[in-house]
Amino acid sequence: MTHWAILSGINGNLAAYEAVLADLKRQRCQVEALYILGDLVGPHPQCEALVQRVQQPRQRELIPQVCIGWWEEQCFNLHSMGSDPEASELLEQTGADGVERLWKSVSRETVQWLRSLDFGFFEFDCLLIHGSTVGCHDVLTPETPPMQLLDRLLRADANTLFCGRSGLTFHLQIPAGAVTSTVTTLDAPAQTMTQTVRDRQIVGVGSIGRIPGKATYTLYSPYTNAVSFRTVRYGTQGRGFG
Amino acid sequence: MNIAVLSCIHGNLAALEAVLQEIDQQSVDKIYCLGDLVGYGPYPNEVVARIRERDIPTCQGCWDEDIVDGLNACDCSYPSLLAETRGRLAHEWTNQEVTPETRAYLANLPLTLQQDSLCFVHGSPHSQHEYLLPETSAFIAMERVLATGADTLFCGHTHVPYLRHLEDSHLTLKVVSPSTQSPIPSTTPLPTLKRIINAGSVGEPRHGRPNATYIIYSTDTQQAELREVEYDYAQTCAAILEKGLPAIFAWRLSKGLEYAEKADDPTHVCER
Amino acid sequence: MITVVAGPCGAGKTTWILQELAQMPTLAVYVTPGVDPVPIDATRVAAQFPQVEIFHQQSETELLQRLAAGVPAYFEIGFQLETDMPLLEARPHRRVALAADENRDDDWQLWADKVIRGNQSTLDLQSAQLWRAPLSGQVFDPPSLDTFWQELIQGAYGELHRAKGIFELADGQAIHLNFVDSLPGIVYTELNLPRWVQGRPQRFSGIEVVGQGLDKGAIAATLKDCYLSDSLLAAHQTTLRDSLSLEAS
Numbered sequence: 001m002t003h004w005a006i007l008s009g010i011n012g013n014l015a016a017y018e019a020v021l022a023d024l025k026r027q028r029c030q031v032e033a034l035y036i037l038g039d040l041v042g043p044h045p046q047c048e049a050l051v052q053r054v055q056q057p058r059q060r061e062l063i064p065q066v067c068i069g070w071w072e073e074q075c076f077n078l079h080s081m082g083s084d085p086e087a088s089e090l091l092e093q094t095g096a097d098g099v100e101r102l103w104k105s106v107s108r109e110t111v112q113w114l115r116s117l118d119f120g121f122f123e124f125d126c127l128l129i130h131g132s133t134v135g136c137h138d139v140l141t142p143e144t145p146p147m148q149l150l151d152r153l154l155r156a157d158a159n160t161l162f163c164g165r166s167g168l169t170f171h172l173q174i175p176a177g178a179v180t181s182t183v184t185t186l187d188a189p190a191q192t193m194t195q196t197v198r199d200r201q202i203v204g205v206g207s208i209g210r211i212p213g214k215a216t217y218t219l220y221s222p223y224t225n226a227v228s229f230r231t232v233r234y235g236t237q238g239r240g241f242g
Numbered sequence: 243m244n245i246a247v248l249s250c251i252h253g254n255l256a257a258l259e260a261v262l263q264e265i266d267q268q269s270v271d272k273i274y275c276l277g278d279l280v281g282y283g284p285y286p287n288e289v290v291a292r293i294r295e296r297d298i299p300t301c302q303g304c305w306d307e308d309i310v311d312g313l314n315a316c317d318c319s320y321p322s323l324l325a326e327t328r329g330r331l332a333h334e335w336t337n338q339e340v341t342p343e344t345r346a347y348l349a350n351l352p353l354t355l356q357q358d359s360l361c362f363v364h365g366s367p368h369s370q371h372e373y374l375l376p377e378t379s380a381f382i383a384m385e386r387v388l389a390t391g392a393d394t395l396f397c398g399h400t401h402v403p404y405l406r407h408l409e410d411s412h413l414t415l416k417v418v419s420p421s422t423q424s425p426i427p428s429t430t431p432l433p434t435l436k437r438i439i440n441a442g443s444v445g446e447p448r449h450g451r452p453n454a455t456y457i458i459y460s461t462d463t464q465q466a467e468l469r470e471v472e473y474d475y476a477q478t479c480a481a482i483l484e485k486g487l488p489a490i491f492a493w494r495l496s497k498g499l500e501y502a503e504k505a506d507d508p509t510h511v512c513e514r
Numbered sequence: 515m516i517t518v519v520a521g522p523c524g525a526g527k528t529t530w531i532l533q534e535l536a537q538m539p540t541l542a543v544y545v546t547p548g549v550d551p552v553p554i555d556a557t558r559v560a561a562q563f564p565q566v567e568i569f570h571q572q573s574e575t576e577l578l579q580r581l582a583a584g585v586p587a588y589f590e591i592g593f594q595l596e597t598d599m600p601l602l603e604a605r606p607h608r609r610v611a612l613a614a615d616e617n618r619d620d621d622w623q624l625w626a627d628k629v630i631r632g633n634q635s636t637l638d639l640q641s642a643q644l645w646r647a648p649l650s651g652q653v654f655d656p657p658s659l660d661t662f663w664q665e666l667i668q669g670a671y672g673e674l675h676r677a678k679g680i681f682e683l684a685d686g687q688a689i690h691l692n693f694v695d696s697l698p699g700i701v702y703t704e705l706n707l708p709r710w711v712q713g714r715p716q717r718f719s720g721i722e723v724v725g726q727g728l729d730k731g732a733i734a735a736t737l738k739d740c741y742l743s744d745s746l747l748a749a750h751q752t753t754l755r756d757s758l759s760l761e762a763s
Contacts, residue, residue: 134368146415151385170419177413181380184405186442186449186468194410195380229419322657323746327739489732493670 008037008164012044013209019234038069038130043101069130127158167207249276249398253283254445260473276398277303277364284481302351361392403442521612524694525632561705646722658740672728679721
């Protein structure tokens with residue numbers, strides 16, 4: 001059965017990405033698509049090398065499908081291509097030092113390429129996106145109120161939502177839900193109806209580069225709807241797969 | 243305690259005066275306003291002055307925001323090229339017309355107001371541009387009320403008033419992974435009754451009649467009444483023509499069709 | 515057989531001819547004088563019956579040849595035109611008038627061989643205004659056109675009696691919109707023409723409006739606000755070609 005490999009949060013960590021590509025080659029199942037749900041870049045010295053590696057897959061490697069994430073948006077802001085030209089969100093979260101490190105890590109040419117990426121992907125009934133359709137900053141976790149999780153699915157009209165902003169791996173299901181709604185207008189008497197939902201799910205796909213030495217990602221079979229998580233340990237000194 | 247809730251006045255002074263006059267004849271203790279004081283209509287400064295004079299707590303609408311921050315809403319704000327052209331004309335005219343004092347007042351309006359278990363917003367708690375329509379998914383509607391922590395959410399922006407009760411709700415969440423958490427599905431107990439009350443529009447109705455609409459709500463009985471007020475709309479139509487606003491605005495107002503029209507994707511949130 | 519069809523504005527002349535043509539297995543000719551440069555009815559007929567030959571002038575040689583050969587011919591006489599046609603003086607023909615009971619005055623009874631019940635017309639010919647404009651090459655933003663059309667028929671630009679038009683839409687389709695004030699609703703028909711997916715459509719589209727106190731300047735200006743710009747049209751057509759090639763593959 002073929003699978004999708006779904007990655008997020010590489011943050012310029014080339015060693016981590018190589019370790020995950022190696023892990024993918026070892027899979028017994030066939031992997032037919034490789035998604036990177038944003039945060040390809042980050043304040044990392046190997047950022048440019050990582051972007052090149054993603055842009056130029058080797059022979060018999062899958063061509064990654066990449067969408068933008070929170071760090072890409074920060075790059076747009078720094079290069080006056082975004083909605084927050086003062087980059088206040090970045091400044092708040094990383095300080096002036098972080099702003100400078102990101103500026104040095106990603107070239108303008110790379111930022112222009114990042115600008116051409118999609119906001120997310122919709123395949124079958126699945127939305128693959130960095131945060132949610134609300135925005136790249138939208139953090140979903142198992143602690144997010146269930147109605148808010150459902151809102152993110154309904155906004156996109158998706159049965160399954162894959163997201164990466166939290167960096168966590170999680171798999172949440174909404175087997176069933178209902179709300180009864182009564183609407184009264186000026187010209188019509190009260191009308192009552194019950195709305196239901198069933199069988200929706202939200203998957204946190206993990207993070208490749210956030211924790212040094214430990215990468216997590218997701219394998220998904222769109223045919224059986226099976227979700228599994230992979231953890232890849234790698235040495236930063238070339239110690240290989242641990 | 244009885245409260246009156248108004249929304250979307252859009253520079254229509256005659257409509258506002260008529261509504262305030264009617265409210266004064268009812269036993270109303272407090273008035274709230276859900277924004278969009280300006281835009282399209284001929285008297286933006288006068289409407290703001292009237293709201294301030296009456297000391298009416300008001301939250302900021304999308305038009306108020308645009309006049310302060312400049313027109314930078316994304317294209318999706320307009321359902322058609324025609325509506326966009328008209329919206330821009332109205333924006334430019336209003337932008338020229340408003341005084342620095344009006345602008346400063348609009349700039350300082352809060353996005354939400356809260357009183358006990360009641361919350362007041364223009365569009366939705368998430369955005370002044372989001373439409374909460376009667377047909378918006380009941381789950382999405384419920385999420386918007388829950389997001390405020392209130393029991394009753396007052397909103398406007400759609401220009402058609404309605405009352406919506408949300409009840410008997412349940413939602414089951416099963417954490418499949420991480421496995422350390424309980425694998426047993428947990429059904430979230432949701433509060434028994436939540437309400438969305440849309441105040442319609444004082445100055446730019448869209449329900450097919452030119453009359454102004456607003457809400458009277460009793461905090462004691464929790465009953466809301468949709469009110470419809472006839473007023474001399476011809477006065478506003480004449481002022482539209484006199485002040486050089488497009489004649490089609492006057493025609494649409496007289497038909498209860500709104501000056502432009504509403505966006506058709508209620509769940510879309512502008513990426514500003 | 516030559517049939518001459520006349521009647522008040524909006525009576526249903528073209529619709530009746532289309533019904534006749536639908537029952538005609540052979541070749542036919544449709545003649546509609548005096549409509550250049552806005553041949554809305556002729557375009558509608560041609561889209562529905564591509565085999566029907568269309569003529570806009572009475573005296574074209576080819577038309578005379580067809581008549582001589584006995585090809586069935588339908589002449590549609592616009593409500594604003596004289597019903598006497600020199601071409602037909604020496605040729606046997608039947609005269610059909612479409613008129614509602616309320617509109618069957620002596621003139622129609624005297625002129626026609628047969629009066630068929632048509633839609634009612636309340637148009638005062640003395641004060642009536644006719645405005646028409648070719649729109650060829652212009653492509654419309656559908657929600658804008660919808661707003662404009664609703665405003666038009668509800669009287670935003672003057673008291674409207676009749677409106678018809680052929681419009682090119684962003685999805686490459688050409689549509690026919692038809693409104694008569696004595697009938698409920700708007701008739702919306704997609705014309706049986708190929709989708710135009712590359713550049714500005716090189717085929718006829720246009721509008722005709724009949725009413726009283728029409729603000730022609732405002733109608734023309736509002737129509738312009740509904741047009742797609744070159745860049746918007748190109749963007750729509752790119753998406754359109756992609757989706758059509760997807761459908762085809």
